[in-house]
Amino acid sequence: MSGYLNKDLLIASHIKPWSKCDNFEKVDPDNGWLLLPNFDKLFDVGLISFDDDGHVLISELFTDAEIFSIKKSLKIKLSRGSRKYMEYHRTNIFKY
Numbered sequence: 001m002s003g004y005l006n007k008d009l010l011i012a013s014h015i016k017p018w019s020k021c022d023n024f025e026k027v028d029p030d031n032g033w034l035l036l037p038n039f040d041k042l043f044d045v046g047l048i049s050f051d052d053d054g055h056v057l058i059s060e061l062f063t064d065a066e067i068f069s070i071k072k073s074l075k076i077k078l079s080r081g082s083r084k085y086m087e088y089h090r091t092n093i094f095k096y
Helices: 023-027 037-044 080-092
Strands: 011-014 032-035 048-050 056-058
Touching: 011 037, 032 037, 037 048, 048 080
Parallel strands: none
Antiparallel strands: 011 032, 048 056
């Protein structure tokens, strides 16, 4: 998401939360990605998410997006397999 490559500072994160996953989903590579801690937290609490094309969705409740350098032009690559997990995130976690 950020393009940051120093893996020492990245967190392995689930798209669909571990506590909501079945045994397969917990280890499915399509349900994981590496994020900087600040982006991980924003995603986990539902202040950001992504549509099926990878465009960022910014919650109306998140008024500090500019401070975190999150712009509406932000786009990530989502694998086909990750889309179902991101749909779960948008439906159950993202705060519209």
